Each structure stands twice: as structure tokens, then as C-alpha cells.
Amino acid sequence: MRDSEIDVRMLGMLGLLLALWIGFNIASGGTFLSARNLWNLSVQFSAVAIMATGMVIIIVSRSIDLSVGSMLGFVGMFMALFQAEWLPKVVGFDQWYTWIVVLIGGLILGAIIGLIQGAVTAYVSVPSFIVTLGGLLVWRGAAWSLASGRTIAPMDSTFQLLGGGSRGALGGTGSWILGAVAALAIVFYFANDRRKRSHFGLKQRPVWATATMMAIGSAGVIGAVWVLNSYYLPDNLARQVAAERGIQYTEGMQIPLGISYPVLIAVGVMLVMGFIANNRKFGRYVYSIGGNPEAAELAGINTRWTIVKSFIVMGILVGIAAAVSIARLNAATSGLGTGAELYVIAAAVIGGTSLTGGIGTVSGAVLGALVMQSLQSGMVLMRIDAPLQDIVVGVVLVIAVAVDVTFRKRTER
């Protein structure tokens, strides 16, 4: 089993998620596992998942970022004003390039905020807890000041697609194609790994382990696509969309939504961040700093700059999440993202990230985000009051970490 390198923790988390889903499905009389609910859940989970992938990097390197919720509000407000007020004054509304200009602007702003917070943390040696606690206040205030507390709406029509909605999805055929490509990529990835290891004459994992991982991965992708493709546009929207696509609408026609753009973005971010964490020097340095900052320094790593980079990455991810959030709401409010930092940190921690640093995975954090969102969604379906929801989420957070810590103690050494 040890040779197989199958992540037992990860399997446990998947088991927990499965139990949660089945439990909620029974408690909600079958609504929870409906395609519609899962589709909505997938869209809602995206923003937190995107930010959680960055929070892992931050926490693994022994920092914390408490400011992500406020940053989300500030960057969101900036992008909203950019596309709804500033840019139209110059070029008019609904230019084809509006969305990309605004998005890039938002990402740059996020990166700059990250650069500032990271630099103060790394070069001035103010603990990141304090820097970002300050940031939590500063960026929230800045979000309010930017629009004097107004709500800014609507968003550019192309930009809106980033938030999902009836048009912001790949559709049935596109989703199947993407799913098939992804499934093949998974198989290819494991096959390539074996080829490379045999090239260097290194020990292989057992064939059954490779095959199992290939199977679970591909089946998971195909299954997810199948679920998302089982959610059809409601009648009136289906009529509109059919007309737009030049299809003859017939009564009861089923047009699948497929994978929504926010989910696509979240999955893309997860893959990129996972790759950075495992296959790039930056990722390796982040883990080494978390494991032993002194050793990292003595190994010749520029630890300060690595910390700054991790905050820049976090800022960019907050920018992406902000774009998804305001696009989904089709508006920006100065309160956008309030409390999001807690959900993002909780997602990372439930996903196995250790606050003492050095331990945590991007995929775990995404799974953590999925657990958090499932809890919330399930409790809403069961009509549990908001205060009780908070209590449950809080208790689950503590229990999850307690189980994790105990599990780790037992497997280590």
C-alpha cells in the first residue's frame, strides 16, 4: 500500500464528502443530489475554491492572509466601476474587449495588493497575521470609498459570462468533448509518469495502483460532466437560447447547460496551482520554507522574495474570484466578500493544510471548499436557520482538524 502512493487522507476526504452528500440527499428527500442542485453548488463553490488554492500556498509557507474577503470586495468594486462607469466614458458600452481589459485590470490590482502585503510581511518582518488584519480593514474601507457605498450594476454583457448563468456554460457537446479530453489526459499523465520512471530505472508503483488512479480520475471527470449535462435550461430560457442558436424549438426540448464557466475557471486554477505547487521551483521553495525556514535560507533560497511571490499569487487569485463573484451577481456591493476569508481559510484547513506550515495540498483545499459548500447548500435545502448553520460549520471545522491531527500523529514515524 505504501508503494502505491495513494493518498489515504484524500480518500478519507472523498469518503466524508460522499457521506455528506448521501446524508443530505436523504434528509432533503432527494433534492440534494438532483442535477440542478449539484450544478448550482458547483457554481457557488468556485469563488471559494479559487481562493483556497492560493491560501494553501500562503499557509504552507507559514503565513496567513486574513484580507482576502476585503480584497475581493475592493477588487470587485474596482472591476465593476471600471466596466460600468470609467471605461464606457471613453469607449462606450459593450465593446468586445471590455471584459478582458477589466479582468486584466482586476488581476493587476490584486497582484499589486499582494505585492504590498507580501513585501511588508517579508522585508519589514511584520507578521502576516497583522499585515493582513490591517488589510482586512483597509481594503473593506477602500471598497466602500471607491463607490461611496453604492451598488454598481450592471456588468458588461460578456463579462457576465464569467459568473455562469444560463449562457455562461459550455453546453452539452462542449462539456462532453472537454470531459473526454480530460479523461484521456489523466490516463496519459499516469502512463507518462511510468515511462519517465522506467527511463531512469526507478521503482514503479504497482500496476493495480496506477490503474486504480487512472480509473478513479477518469470516472470522476466523466461522472461530473454527466451530472452537469443533466441539468437543462428551464423552458423559457431554452426557448430563447434555441432561437439564438437558430434551432427550431420544440415543446419539452432539453438543452443541457453543461460545465459553467466559473467551474471551468476553478478547475483550471486548481490544475495550474497544483502544477505550481508540485512541479515548479516556487512551489518546492514554499514547502521548504514551511518545513524549515532556516534550512530554506541556508539552501540558498531567496525566502523573502518567495513569500512576496506567494502573496502576489494570492492577490491574482482573489482578482479571479472577484471577477467570478461580481459577474455572477451582475453587480458589486461594498460588502461583497465579507467573511469570505473565514470560508477560504476553513476550506484550506478542512482540506488538510496545517497552520504550522509545510503541509497542505491544492487538491485538498479544493475538496475542502467543496465540503464547505456542500454543508451550506445542504443545510439551506433542509431549511436550517442561518445561526444554526454557522454553529454547524464551526463545529465541523474543529472536528475536521481534530481528526486530521490525530490521524497524522498516528501515521507519522
Next chain:
Amino acid sequence: MTTPLVEMQHMYVSFGGVHAVQDVSIELYPGEILGLVGGNGAGKSTLVKTLSGAQKADSGQILINGSPVTIYNPRDAKALGVETIYQTLALAENIDATGNMFLGRELTSGLGNLDDSAMEAATRQIMARLNPKFENFKQPVARLSGGQRQSVAIARAVHFNAKILIMDEPTAALGPAETEQVRQLMRQLKSEGIGIILISHDIHDVFDLSDRISVMLQGRLVGTVDRETVTMDEVLAMIIIGKKPGEVTETELEELHG
């Protein structure tokens, strides 16, 4: 006379008024093992840290191959061919042996992606020489035994073609068999022309391996002696009472054993 590989001249280091190293000058020649000994807090580790880039000196000059160099950080030192095995080993506990071995100097493919297979293969190769029983290439080093961890630290220092090797208590966590392997390795490196600074509490170790021995006491250099010309007692006298072989009296030597 050959140019020394390293000359450290009039080095000073202080920590908030405490003089850890005061006016210490040592030299290291190619193919030589220089033992650096002294009691706890004598300043040995601090002195060599100024050479490995882990500690900034307040003043003093370092020459490598006769030319003055500035070493601000470990990167500078490594670029000059100075490798160090720290007493603490300086391993990232959460990363595996291969990752630690190449930490800060990862092998990458053309696109800058980590080439884990190539790094593991290289690590296996060097480990086969250093510690043939070593098998845990994919475990975080936190799960390895003290000896295995030390092997990783040594392998890392040796792999990158060091010209100058600093070994701070390199055999502290090793059993007799591994210790012998390390000694063997040191003799081999020495024959390849590498200069080694060996810090050790074990006076027997130092006496066995060193060509010359520098003794420090309370931040100052007591003196540097040829191993051939001194007895172990005379070195002990230098360590404990700070007197050179000529200065020390018979009675003082007797008292050391008292």
C-alpha cells in the same frame, strides 16, 4: 608555497555586545583537513558560518584562491564552491530526501519544470556510494532516522562539486559503520584536492583525520598547530586553558587528567 584555498583574516562577529568571534584568522589549503576545535561557545560554528554565508561578519576579510570575496548569503558561498554540512543538518523535514538534496538547485526540464525522476536517479547514485542501505527516497525526511538524515545532508554537500567543504559535527548522529563511511569519504575528498574544515567535539576524530588543528577559546584563536607535531594532551590544553604547546607547563598537563 601553494596559495591557500581559503584565508579568513581578522574576522569579528558580535551579537549585541557579546563578542562571539574576535580577530580570528585561519587558512585552509587544497587537499587538507583542518580541524577546528574548542569548547561550547568557543565561536567555531559562528566563524565558519561567515564563510558559508549564514552569518555576516562585522569585519574581517575572506580570500578564496588568493582573491578577496564578499559572501553576503549562502547563495554567494555556494557560487564560490563552499558547501556546508550544518550541525542542525538544515533539512526541510516535510520534503523527501531527493527534494532536500537538490533544494535551491533543482534540476529542471527545458520549460523550467522540476525533473523529479532525474533528481531521484542522481540521489540514488550518490547514496549508493555514501549509504548503500538507504532506501527511503520518497519519505519526508522527518520520518528518517538520525543517521539517514545525516547521510542526506552529507550527500547534498558532496554532490555539487564543492571545493571547500565545511563539516560541523558531521558524524554526531551516526553509528560506527556510517561514521567509518564518512571518514572514508573525507579521505577520498581530500585526495581529490578538496579542502575540508572539520568541526568536532570528538578530539579523537579530529586527531585521526586532520592535517592541522585550529583551537578556539571564548571567541579567540588560541593557535593553529600541525597534527604531527603535537600530542592530544597539548591540544586539550589549548582547548581548556588556552595555552599553546610551548607555553604550557608539565604540571598543567598533569592537571588536565586530574
